[in-house]
Amino acid sequence: MNSYLNIDHVGITFPTDNGPLNVLDNVNLKVEQGEFISLIGHSGCGKSTVLNIVAGLLQATEGGVLLENREVREPGPDRAVVFQNHSLLPWLSVYDNVRLAVDQVFKRTKSKAERDEWTRHNLELVHMSHALDRKPDEISGGMKQRVGIARALAMEPKVLLMDEPFGALDSLTRTHMQDSLMEIQAELNNTVIMITHDVDEAVLLSDRIIMMTNGPSASIGEILQVELERPRDRLSLAEDRDYNHYRAEVVRFLHERHVGKRPQTAAETATDAGAGQDETQGAQEKQGLRLAV
Amino acid sequence: MSIAIRSHKTFEITWLENAIGFLASDRLTKTTGKLARNVLVPFTAILVFLLLWAAGAQQVQTSLGVLPGPAKVWEQTKALYDEHVAERDKAAAFYERMDKRVEKAIAAGKPAEKIERMKSRSYTGKETFIDQIFTSLWTVMTGFVIASLIAIPVGIVIGMSQTLYQAFNPIIQVFKPVSPLAWLPLVTMVVSAVYVSDDPWFSKSFLNSAITVTLCCLWPTIINTAVGVSGVSKDLINVSRVLKLSWFTKTLKIVLPSAIPMMFTGLRLSLGIGWMVLIAAEMLAQNPGLGKFVWDEFQNGSSNSLARIMVAVIAIGFIGFLLDRGMLALQRTVSWDKSAVLR
Ligand SMILES: Nc1ncnc2c1ncn2[C@@H]1O[C@H](COP(=O)(O)OP(=O)(O)OP(=O)(O)O)[C@@H](O)[C@H]1O
Numbered sequence: 359m360n361s362y363l364n365i366d367h368v369g370i371t372f373p374t375d376n377g378p379l380n381v382l383d384n385v386n387l388k389v390e391q392g393e394f395i396s397l398i399g400h401s402g403c404g405k406s407t408v409l410n411i412v413a414g415l416l417q418a419t420e421g422g423v424l425l426e427n428r429e430v431r432e433p434g435p436d437r438a439v440v441f442q443n444h445s446l447l448p449w450l451s452v453y454d455n456v457r458l459a460v461d462q463v464f465k466r467t468k469s470k471a472e473r474d475e476w477t478r479h480n481l482e483l484v485h486m487s488h489a490l491d492r493k494p495d496e497i498s499g500g501m502k503q504r505v506g507i508a509r510a511l512a513m514e515p516k517v518l519l520m521d522e523p524f525g526a527l528d529s530l531t532r533t534h535m536q537d538s539l540m541e542i543q544a545e546l547n548n549t550v551i552m553i554t555h556d557v558d559e560a561v562l563l564s565d566r567i568i569m570m571t572n573g574p575s576a577s578i579g580e581i582l583q584v585e586l587e588r589p590r591d592r593l594s595l596a597e598d599r600d601y602n603h604y605r606a607e608v609v610r611f612l613h614e615r616h617v618g619k620r621p622q623t624a625a626e627t628a629t630d631a632g633a634g635q636d637e638t639q640g641a642q643e644k645q646g647l648r649l650a651v
Numbered sequence: 652m653s654i655a656i657r658s659h660k661t662f663e664i665t666w667l668e669n670a671i672g673f674l675a676s677d678r679l680t681k682t683t684g685k686l687a688r689n690v691l692v693p694f695t696a697i698l699v700f701l702l703l704w705a706a707g708a709q710q711v712q713t714s715l716g717v718l719p720g721p722a723k724v725w726e727q728t729k730a731l732y733d734e735h736v737a738e739r740d741k742a743a744a745f746y747e748r749m750d751k752r753v754e755k756a757i758a759a760g761k762p763a764e765k766i767e768r769m770k771s772r773s774y775t776g777k778e779t780f781i782d783q784i785f786t787s788l789w790t791v792m793t794g795f796v797i798a799s800l801i802a803i804p805v806g807i808v809i810g811m812s813q814t815l816y817q818a819f820n821p822i823i824q825v826f827k828p829v830s831p832l833a834w835l836p837l838v839t840m841v842v843s844a845v846y847v848s849d850d851p852w853f854s855k856s857f858l859n860s861a862i863t864v865t866l867c868c869l870w871p872t873i874i875n876t877a878v879g880v881s882g883v884s885k886d887l888i889n890v891s892r893v894l895k896l897s898w899f900t901k902t903l904k905i906v907l908p909s910a911i912p913m914m915f916t917g918l919r920l921s922l923g924i925g926w927m928v929l930i931a932a933e934m935l936a937q938n939p940g941l942g943k944f945v946w947d948e949f950q951n952g953s954s955n956s957l958a959r960i961m962v963a964v965i966a967i968g969f970i971g972f973l974l975d976r977g978m979l980a981l982q983r984t985v986s987w988d989k990s991a992v993l994r
């Protein structure tokens with residue numbers, strides 16, 4: 359019952375000029391330690407909002423988030439965020455950007471030399487050791503994203519939150535970054551929640567794919583359990599039947615949401631809301647299992 | 652230094668650009684092309700300007716004679732410099748004589764206080780053009796530095812707090828458009844009422860000018876700093892929230908660096924305004940400085956006056972330009988954004 363990260367019946371309503379806007383309704387998700395979760399859904403449905411609530415950058419108006427049974431009330435380095443646009447401080451070098459985070463988190467627990475070592479180690483992890491002294495303006499987009507990941511990893515977060523981390527990259531760079539991320543994940547066994555628009559990326563990286571319904575009042579539509587052996591290799595998977603099946607499931611979901619937009623969503627939301635909350639979770643998991651077979 | 656070319660591009664005055672380019676032999680080979688652009692083009696433009704000036708000035712007849720052309724102005728520039736050198740020589744001679752007299756007095760065993768009195772007399776010659784330049788520079792820098800020391804912290808605080816911004820905004824908006832010269836009588840009255848001292852550090856006229864400059868330099872810096880501070884990217888603020896940076900670290904590492912470009916925009920605006928204001932204030936209040944020089948020459952009304960005023964006008968423009976470049980150089984050393992354009 360007690361899971362590592364528990365997103366518990368979260369809903370959020372923003373006050374807007376045209377009255378209150380209910381963006382999320384009854385989002386319910388339990389995440390185990392070391393699990394890699396992808397959030398996928400149409401643009402504007404509320405994926406970033408979910409992530410920001412987990413990060414503590416936004417406050418849910420209903421329900422709440424529990425991390426190791428403690429309620430999340432404010433942002434903190436135990437839930438490090440990799441922002442979509444990297445958000446490095448342009449006036450600090452690559453090294454200093456990561457070092458700022460390291461100094462902040464390990465102020466009391468690590469000596470100066472240890473912090474220096476830890477900063478370098480994390481930059482090594484993302485293969486950025488050659489550019490320690492460069493400014494963000496002087497490195498490529500992919501490199502910036504690597505530094506952003508190194509900064510997040512260096513905080514030793516309990517949960518790593520990534521908002522379309524590779525969205526702005528060209529496909530070749532994205533491929534490299536996905537492979538590095540899989541390597542790091544295999545080594546460190548982080549708990550990760552990642553938002554993506556890329557179906558292949560979701561299937562390749564995730565243990566579970568959370569497919570969100572369209573907004574407003576978006577919720578979790580389906581959950582797909584991806585049971586592919588790790589380490590995963592994109593080349594051999596390209597021919598793999600299971601892989602293509604998972605892929606097709608996600609594409610089908612997104613397509614249905616796209617075509618049948620409003621009426622279908624409303625109907626489904628109604629049935630979802632009608633079911634008991636724990637049942638919903640159970641149903642979703644069963645559905646996931648069914649899909650996994 | 653391809654400013655001229657750039658502004659032409661903005662307005663697409665191709666024929667003028669071509670003409671200047673042709674005059675500067677812009678169609679030379681690629682290697683000399685750069686030289687042509689950086690040296691020959693501005694040089695040619697200046698030459699054309701001087702020719703037009705020389706031709707145009709002859710047509711204008713004033714009560715003080717023909718409007719002086721470049722040659723006359725250059726002649727007066729030299730004359731002003733010579734006067735300065737002569738004045739310096741006189742001063743040196745004065746102090747030499749005084750030293751001799753003091754020595755004699757000591758030899759004659761005069762009482763110490765009398766010798767002190769002799770020594771304390773200083774040379775009271777006429778302020779030369781060059782002296783006036785330095786007076787004005789010193790005044791504007793004092794006023795500007797005081798204004799910046801007040802405006803930057805105020806701007807930072809206002810930019811960080813929405814409430815304070817709303818509180819201060821009306822005050823700033825009302826004071827900002829006040830003509831600096833409207834301040835001058837007030838400042839003069841307040842200074843003469845408040846600044847009473849037997850042994851003043853600064854003369855009152857200096858204080859009046861400097862404070863007037865300060866009052867005008869405050870607003871652009873406050874506003875631009877506040878805008879820069881409040882415009883810190885939301886993503887970077889989120890980074891600081893995730894990292895749980897303290898207020899101080901956040902200000903130092905995130906808010907200030909990202910506000911620096913705007914801050915410097917404000918400072919440069921302020922200094923430019925301050926310099927213009929100072930000249931006007933000096934003219935109006937007869938406070939020592941370049942403004943007084945211009946006014947005195949105008950009142951003087953000799954045959955050289957117009958040329959001398961033109962020397963002053965050019966000097967004022969040139970110094971204003973150098974001040975702005977100085978700020979830009981400072982910005983480049985302080986700011987992380989090395990791409991700040993020279994304009
Ligand atoms: N602070 C806010 N005030 C009002 N509405 C908001 C606010 N933040 C988000 N929204 C609304 O919530 C909805 C979901 O936004 P969100 O950024 O979470 O979408 P998303 O799924 O991340 O989209 P994308 O894939 O394009 O990034 C949008 O319709 C947006 O307009």
Ligand SMILES: [Mg+2]
Nearest residue numbers: 405406407521
């Ligand atoms: Mg988003």
